[in-house]
Each structure stands twice: as structure tokens, then as C-alpha cells.
Amino acid sequence: MSYPRVASLKSSEAFRRHLSESAIEIPFADDVADGPDSPLAQPLQVHGQRIGNRFCILPMEGWDGTKDGKPTELTRRRWQNFGLSGAKLIWGGEAVAVRRDGRANPNQLMINEANLGEIADLRKLLVDTHAEQFESTDDLMVGIQLTHSGRYARPNEKTKPEPRVPQRNRVLDRRVGVTDDSAILSDDELSRLVDDFIVAAVAAERAGFTFVDVKHCHGYLGHELLAAVQRPGKYGGSFDNRTRFLRDVVAGIDAATTNMHIGVRLSVFDFMPYCPGDDRVGIPEPESETTKIFGATPDGTAIDLAEPSQLIKLMQEIGIRMVCTTAGSPYYNPHIQRPAFFPPSDGYQPPEDPLAGVARQIAAVAELKRQHPEMIFIGSGYTYLQDYLPQVAQAVIEQKMADSIGLGRMVLSYPELPADVIAGEDWQRKKVCRTFSDCTTAPRKGIVSGCYPLDPFYKKRPERELLKAAKAKLNS
Numbered sequence: 004m005s006y007p008r009v010a011s012l013k014s015s016e017a018f019r020r021h022l023s024e025s026a027i028e029i030p031f032a033d034d035v036a037d038g039p040d041s042p043l044a045q046p047l048q049v050h051g052q053r054i055g056n057r058f059c060i061l062p063m064e065g066w067d068g069t070k071d072g073k074p075t076e077l078t079r080r081r082w083q084n085f086g087l088s089g090a091k092l093i094w095g096g097e098a099v100a101v102r103r104d105g106r107a108n109p110n111q112l113m114i115n116e117a118n119l120g121e122i123a124d125l126r127k128l129l130v131d132t133h134a135e136q137f138e139s140t141d142d143l144m145v146g147i148q149l150t151h152s153g154r155y156a157r158p159n160e161k162t163k164p165e166p167r168v169p170q171r172n173r174v175l176d177r178r179v180g181v182t183d184d185s186a187i188l189s190d191d192e193l194s195r196l197v198d199d200f201i202v203a204a205v206a207a208e209r210a211g212f213t214f215v216d217v218k219h220c221h222g223y224l225g226h227e228l229l230a231a232v233q234r235p236g237k238y239g240g241s242f243d244n245r246t247r248f249l250r251d252v253v254a255g256i257d258a259a260t261t262n263m264h265i266g267v268r269l270s271v272f273d274f275m276p277y278c279p280g281d282d283r284v285g286i287p288e289p290e291s292e293t294t295k296i297f298g299a300t301p302d303g304t305a306i307d308l309a310e311p312s313q314l315i316k317l318m319q320e321i322g323i324r325m326v327c328t329t330a331g332s333p334y335y336n337p338h339i340q341r342p343a344f345f346p347p348s349d350g351y352q353p354p355e356d357p358l359a360g361v362a363r364q365i366a367a368v369a370e371l372k373r374q375h376p377e378m379i380f381i382g383s384g385y386t387y388l389q390d391y392l393p394q395v396a397q398a399v400i401e402q403k404m405a406d407s408i409g410l411g412r413m414v415l416s417y418p419e420l421p422a423d424v425i426a427g428e429d430w431q432r433k434k435v436c437r438t439f440s441d442c443t444t445a446p447r448k449g450i451v452s453g454c455y456p457l458d459p460f461y462k463k464r465p466e467r468e469l470l471k472a473a474k475a476k477l478n479s
């Protein structure tokens with residue numbers, strides 16, 4: 004399949020023409036407004052607090068914590084950049100494990116008594132950095148993402164998967180080396196994990212965070228539980244049982260904290276796992292179990308929002324007011340989660356124009372917003388829009404297709420983007436993420452993540468040579 008690079012579409016007209024010729028529907032505002040009256044500068048109210056604008060920084064981990072789960076200088080630099088971005092909603096900072104066996108890698112942050120001081124300092128650093136650049140921090144909201152990585156846990160060695168799963172899955176088991184039922188978490192183990200999330204939320208409140216994200220996305224444990232249709236017992240089977248974990252965590256946090264709010268990062272749809280075909284273009288992996296997918300049609304190839312919508316309704320009933328949307332998983336279908344022209348080197352070539360992936364997430368979120376206008380929805384997957392991100396962001400907000408525009412990779416290469424757009428500063432084209440995927444490929448090769456192609460800080464680091472060598476080996 005061939006499609007142009009976004010960078011080759013030199014004008015708004017060319018971009019829009021390409022969308023129309025490709026039958027890809029993405030809203031677009033011709034003139035991006037700036038200043039306090041502009042659509043992207045409008046505040047949001049939630050939990051009686053003001054969020055000062057419509058940009059959100061999505062959680063972005065760096066595989067760069069210490070072995071015991073504390074931040075390093077690299078982690079601090081990333082959080083500083085989040086603070087200076089100008090976005091007024093910081094969704095979770097990055098994935099932080101609630102306990103050791105739930106770490107996705109041996110360098111993932113971990114929230115516990117020993118690490119709490121440094122995690123609190125991380126939040127303070129972000130807020131102080133924001134204060135130096137902008138008028139106020141009263142309208143800045145900062146949460147922390149709490150996670151157990153489940154199937155994708157690698158707590159001890161980067162190369163050693165130690166998966167814990169809610170149910171068996173033929174294709175995904177094969178990929179992480181699950182060969183028998185011993186990887187399945189028992190009901191008792193899941194109940195203990197509920198307690199660990201509650202303890203983590205209490206700690207997060209002491210560290211000064213306004214909300215915790217009880218992560219339910221990207222194939223990690225919370226997300227996989229939502230699809231645990233074949234699991235027996237109280238955490239599997241019916242919709243009620245599959246959402247019990249979330250309900251118990253939320254009730255426990257409400258009871259144990261004084262003023263801690265809760266949000267959820269949710270993969271609002273998912274598809275079956277993909278793998279490289281003969282020409283390395285992604286194809287749905289044969290033998291996939293298509294019924295064990297949350298938010299997909301029975302054949303696993305298209306969106307079905309019935310259950311995700313039911314879940315949003317449930318979330319509202321239990322007091323959740325914000326959902327940070329995303330899709331699928333970076334492990335088994337990255338093209339729907341993180342649209343990219345240059346996929347991670349161990350992945351597959353995109354089976355579609357990545358703009359179709361952007362459009363899919365925007366449309367799914369718009370439909371959920373239409374069905375649940377009271378819920379605050381943060382959108383994701385905008386980075387691939389590149390130079391046209393502000394135009395699309397403004398149109399999405401104006402048309403109430405989402406409440407806030409989440410930024411992931413773009414913030415690694417161009418941290419000041421929200422501030423520039425709102426202040427009407429010149430667009431810094433050289434900083435625009437071109438979705439080279441090095442920030443994903445590096446950690447897959449055991450190297451800290453970062454924007455090696457564009458961020459001068461990472462360009463100079465010795466790991467860049469290691470990454471080059473690792474990529475050359477993969478391509479040889």
C-alpha cells in the first residue's frame with residue numbers, strides 16, 4: 004500500500020485533498036485561533052476544579068527509572084518538559100507500577116513508601132517548571148497512572164517476560180511464553196491486587212496528585228480483564244464480573260482517601276493481534292481468538308462500542324468524570340494505537356494509511372462523547388497529524404468531538420507545542436515528530452526511550468549509537 008508522508012503534503016489544501024481522495028474523515032479548522040478566546044484555550048471544569056486549556060499530556064514512560072523504581076535525571080527531564088509544555092492537564096505522567104511483579108520493565112517507576120518522596124518531588128518539579136513559564140498553576144491538574152502490566156510484566160530482566168494473565172489466549176500466550184495455567188492470577192490474587200491499587204492511591208494523595216488513573220488499556224491487566232469472557236469466577240464472564248476489579252478499586256480508593264479523584268485510561272476499542280505478512284505489511288494473526296477482545300466486532304476486525312459505552316455509563320455511576328481514551332495495544336496492534344509512518348523495527352509495516360488510524364480514534368471518541376456528553380473525554384493518537392495537528396485539534400474541540408487533545412510522541416520532540424499554539428508563536432517545524440518510532444524501538448532493544456532523531460539532548464547521548472547498531476542488525 005502506498006500513501007504520502009504527511010510532511011510531503013505542503014499545504015492545508017493538499018492535506019485536505021489527500022483526506023478526501025482517500026475517504027478519510029478528519030475534522031479540520033482552516034484558521035487556528037490563538038489567545039485566551041481561542042477554542043483550545045478554553046478551560047474545563049471537573050471535580051469543582053478548573054483545567055486551564057484543552058491540551059493534555061498523555062502518559063509517556065521512558066524505561067529510565069532505577070532498579071528499585073525511583074525516577075532518574077532522565078525521568079525528571081521528561082516531567083519538566085511536560086510542565087513547560089503549557090498543557091493544563093497531565094494525564095498520569097507515566098505508567099507507575101503498584102507493586103513489583105506488575106512492572107513492565109525493570110526500570111519502570113514503582114509507587115511505594117520507599118519511593119514516595121522522590122515521586123512527590125517529580126510532581127513538584129513539573130508544577131514548579133510550569134510556574135516559571137506560565138501565569139498560574141491553579142488551573143494545572145496532575146494525575147498519576149497506576150498500573151499492573153499483567154501479560155506484559157517483565158519486573159526482573161528486560162529480556163524475561165513474567166506474564167500474569169486473567170485468562171489464556173492462544174496467540175498472545177505464544178508471544179509471551181505462557182504455556183500453562185500457572186500464569187493465571189487467581190481470584191484471591193486479584194483481590195489482593197485491588198488492595199495494592201488502593202494503597203498506591205493513598206500514597207499518591209500524600210504525594211500531592213489530584214487524581215489517579217486506574218489504567219485499563221494497551222493489553223495490560225486492567226484492559227485484559229475487560230475481555231476476560233472465558234474466565235470463571237467473580238472477575239470473569241459477565242460484564243458485571245469483568246468490571247468488578249475496576250468497581251472494587253474505585254470503591255476502595257473512595258473509602259481510603261479524603262479527596263482523591265479517579266480517572267481511567269481506556270482502550271475504547273481493540274482489534275485482533277497483527278503480525279507481519281509476507282511483504283512485512285501487517286495482517287491479522289491467524290488463529291487469533293476473536294471473542295476475547297474488548298470493543299471489537301465478533302470477527303475482531305472492526306469497532307463495536309456497545310460494551311465500551313456500557314462501561315462509560317458505569318464509570319459515571321461510580322463517580323468517574325474523566326476518561327483518557329486510546330485504542331488497542333502497542334504490543335499486538337500498534338497501527339491502531341500509535342499510527343506511524345515508520346513502525347518500530349520489530350513490528351510490521353502499516354496495513355493502512357496511518358491517517359486512517361488517527362481518524363478511527365477520533366471517530367470512536369466522538370461517538371462516545373455523543374452518547375455520554377457529561378463525561379470528559381481526552382483523545383489520543385494525534386501525533387501522526389504532524390503539521391496539521393493544531394487545525395484538527397481545534398476542529399475536534401469546536402465540534403465537541405472530545406474535550407481535550409492528548410499529546411504523546413509529539414511532546415517528546417516538540418514539548419512547547421501547546422504553549423506555542425495558544426500564544427500564536429511560530430510553528431517550529433523542525434521539532435515536529437515524524438513518527439520515526441525510535442522512542443518505541445529503543446526500549447524494545449533494552450535502551451532508554453527518548454526522541455533520538457529530533458531532541459538535541461538524546462541526539463548527543465551514547466545510546467543513539469547503540470540504537471543505530473540494533474536497528475542495523477534487525478534490518479540486515
Ligand SMILES: Cc1cc2nc3c(=O)[nH]c(=O)nc-3n(C[C@H](O)[C@H](O)[C@H](O)COP(=O)(O)O)c2cc1C
Binds near residue numbers: 061096220387410
Ligand atoms: C515512548 C512511549 C511511552 C509511552 N508510555 C505510556 C505510558 O506510560 N502509559 C500509557 O498509557 N501510554 C503510554 N504511551 C502511549 C501514549 O500515551 C499515546 O497513547 C500514544 O503514543 C499515541 O499518542 P500520540 O499519537 O500522540 O503519540 C507511550 C507511548 C510512547 C511512544
Ligand code: SF4
Binds near residue numbers: 416
Ligand atoms: S523518536 Fe521522536 S520523531 Fe520518532 S516517533 Fe518518537 S518522538 Fe517522534
